[in-house]
Amino acid sequence: MFSYCSDPDTLGTFRWFSCYLTTGVHMSFYVAFLKVLLLLAITAPVALGFGFLGAMAARARFAPLRWFGKTYIAIVRGVPDIAFFLFFVIALDQAFEYMRHKVLCPDWDQPIRQGSDFVVCTAAKLPLSTAPQWMHETYGFLLAVVTFAIVFGAFAANVLFGGMRAVPRAQLETAEAYGMSQRQTFWRILVPQMWVYALPGLSNLWMVLIKATPLLFLLGIEDIVYWARELGGTKTSRFTDYPHGDWRMWYFLFLLIFYLAFTRVSEIVLERLMQKLTHGQATSGGEAQRRAAA
Amino acid sequence: MKSLIMGTAALALAAGMAFAQGQTIRMGTEGAYPPYNFINDAGEVDGFERELGDELCKRAELTCEWVKNDWDSIIPNLVSGNYDTIMAGMSITDERDQVIDFTQNYFPPTASAYVAASDGVDVLNGVVAAQTATIQAGHVAESGATLVEFATPEETIAAVRNGEADAVLADYDFLVPLVEESSGELMFVGEPVPLGGGIGMGLRESDGELRDRFDAIITEMKADGSLNTMLKKWFGEDTTTY
Numbered sequence: 001m002f003s004y005c006s007d008p009d010t011l012g013t014f015r016w017f018s019c020y021l022t023t024g025v026h027m028s029f030y031v032a033f034l035k036v037l038l039l040l041a042i043t044a045p046v047a048l049g050f051g052f053l054g055a056m057a058a059r060a061r062f063a064p065l066r067w068f069g070k071t072y073i074a075i076v077r078g079v080p081d082i083a084f085f086l087f088f089v090i091a092l093d094q095a096f097e098y099m100r101h102k103v104l105c106p107d108w109d110q111p112i113r114q115g116s117d118f119v120v121c122t123a124a125k126l127p128l129s130t131a132p133q134w135m136h137e138t139y140g141f142l143l144a145v146v147t148f149a150i151v152f153g154a155f156a157a158n159v160l161f162g163g164m165r166a167v168p169r170a171q172l173e174t175a176e177a178y179g180m181s182q183r184q185t186f187w188r189i190l191v192p193q194m195w196v197y198a199l200p201g202l203s204n205l206w207m208v209l210i211k212a213t214p215l216l217f218l219l220g221i222e223d224i225v226y227w228a229r230e231l232g233g234t235k236t237s238r239f240t241d242y243p244h245g246d247w248r249m250w251y252f253l254f255l256l257i258f259y260l261a262f263t264r265v266s267e268i269v270l271e272r273l274m275q276k277l278t279h280g281q282a283t284s285g286g287e288a289q290r291r292a293a294a
Numbered sequence: 295m296k297s298l299i300m301g302t303a304a305l306a307l308a309a310g311m312a313f314a315q316g317q318t319i320r321m322g323t324e325g326a327y328p329p330y331n332f333i334n335d336a337g338e339v340d341g342f343e344r345e346l347g348d349e350l351c352k353r354a355e356l357t358c359e360w361v362k363n364d365w366d367s368i369i370p371n372l373v374s375g376n377y378d379t380i381m382a383g384m385s386i387t388d389e390r391d392q393v394i395d396f397t398q399n400y401f402p403p404t405a406s407a408y409v410a411a412s413d414g415v416d417v418l419n420g421v422v423a424a425q426t427a428t429i430q431a432g433h434v435a436e437s438g439a440t441l442v443e444f445a446t447p448e449e450t451i452a453a454v455r456n457g458e459a460d461a462v463l464a465d466y467d468f469l470v471p472l473v474e475e476s477s478g479e480l481m482f483v484g485e486p487v488p489l490g491g492g493i494g495m496g497l498r499e500s501d502g503e504l505r506d507r508f509d510a511i512i513t514e515m516k517a518d519g520s521l522n523t524m525l526k527k528w529f530g531e532d533t534t535t536y
Contacts, residue, residue, distance in 0.1 A: 127380065
């Protein structure tokens, strides 16, 4: 990175660290932080979408749709995250490849399961084995996003379901009295008001989601935990210009600080959002705001 | 039976087409076991197996891409098709051979060794660390010592340093640089244990054609001495050669 880095053995402590912390592997470590943030940025809205659909399904009048919504919530909430992650990602990947295999290689006469091998034709591989490594990583990342979204969507569905039920019945009756249709009542009265009831639950979920990101490591994605373990491990001078002992403690301490800082910032933002949503609501919080202003 | 033979022939044909010249082969490795394989300062896979693997691919006229994978799941991910080969210091054993196929060894059978933090540790009755699902872990379990397993080689060494284990059993060549640079903290103890049938490249059982191709090139490299040159470069002048 810097011109003086060519011979690290001769450097003073400060310069040594400035070189050490800017090596190629450390860059991968920093990119991994962006990966985690990107995962959160994509997963949170998608999971909220899943949750909204799940909640709508769970309170639908049409019975099969209602059963579907309730089953989704019950199954995903009941299965441990780790079991879900280990099973679901492999199953999803193999399901995709199986479908592509059926479409793209109709002439294939081999069994797909040969002993423990899962063999599909080359054209059905996802991504293709000729694809560059970044495509493989992106694919793995997308599988992770889908899995996270399904898991957290189920929890969000339950929270939103509760939020929708918490909106005072009188509000909905008033809407009906004004002659609004059911759809209008839902979108204009129920949805805008439910957020204030759902937010405490959703903010909990957001915190849990932040803390669940190290599960990426389980999915074979090189996230911050992987790199902290890799970089912190003992390095001997034969294989690196920057030999050091077992520094994993310091790397993990850094992760701890990162997560604490991140959740603290989230708390502050969510608190502000709550203030905003409470404004003008028929809740005790809304009433307190009104009095303070008066 | 006939359909089975036909099927095998069709598969061999398909595999032959699949690995035509210039095709991309994905090489799986762990990246945490120097000098066999490790991540260098630039963040790339490096080591003896990287150099050998690149040479094998060059001679086979294949494009190779290196993929890192945890040791725990390195065989399941090969079998499910995430990559096509394993070059990760993996010793050829009968148990593994039942699930995947191996080429002939490209690293001769060598001894594993015990390393401890103090002299005179009883490696046959004490607590011995080893990496999960390795031949060393299997040996410790049979030797009568108490086995503690870890997911990465790094953690097995850390266990000895912090006293959680009395000794660690691992490949001799992995331990040498660690002992040399520990300034006397770590030392070899007990007798070396000859284990395994050497290190080979692992492939799916359904990839017979690719296996034969790499196998032929390894034979060629053993014959022309280029493999020995690489072995000496990474493991020192005194290492066992072909």
